[in-house]
Amino acid sequence: MTYMTIEQFRQIHEDWKQSGLSVQQYCENTGITESRFYYWKSKLKAASLPSACGSFIPVKMSGKSSVYSSRNSSGKALCEIEYPNGVVVRVTSDMTLDQLRQMVTLLR
Known part of the structure; x- marks a missing residue:
């Protein structure tokens, strides 16, 4: 696959999660390079974050805050x-x- 959309990778990502395989094993089985998998995984993560307004960034609450x-x-x-x-x-x-x-x- 020479060109991939975020939606195509979203499906690949779901398939990988359900496979129970490591990223390396999944990539070997599907012919996707690990670097490409991780590139698209970072794109998927960025797409799921709310867009920042002005110079403010999203804040995640964790711990006992x-x-x-x-x-x-x-x-x-x-x-x-x-x-x-x-x-x-x-x-x-x-x-x-x-x-x-x-x-x-x-x-x-």
């Missing part, structure tokens, strides 16, 4: 992210995009 959403005493919406190390990030509805950008930049 918690996200809370409520209204603070002034009635403004509040989003709070608490990390396992004790760091708490609070975002209020009156926060400007510049303030949020600075906070995200500082916490990288």
Whole structure:
């Protein structure tokens, strides 16, 4: 196969997962090179991620991080992210995009 679409690889990927074979074994059986398999696997992963808006990127929550959403005493919406190390990030509805950008930049 000289040209492959993401949909074609999606089917190949499903076949591989159901086969129970290692990538190397599957590629040997189907004639696909391992490098091509991994290239398309990375494309498939990238296609499944939500697209980033502006300069923000998707955030994955893992471990014991918690996200809370409520209204603070002034009635403004509040989003709070608490990390396992004790760091708490609070975002209020009156926060400007510049303030949020600075906070995200500082916490990288």
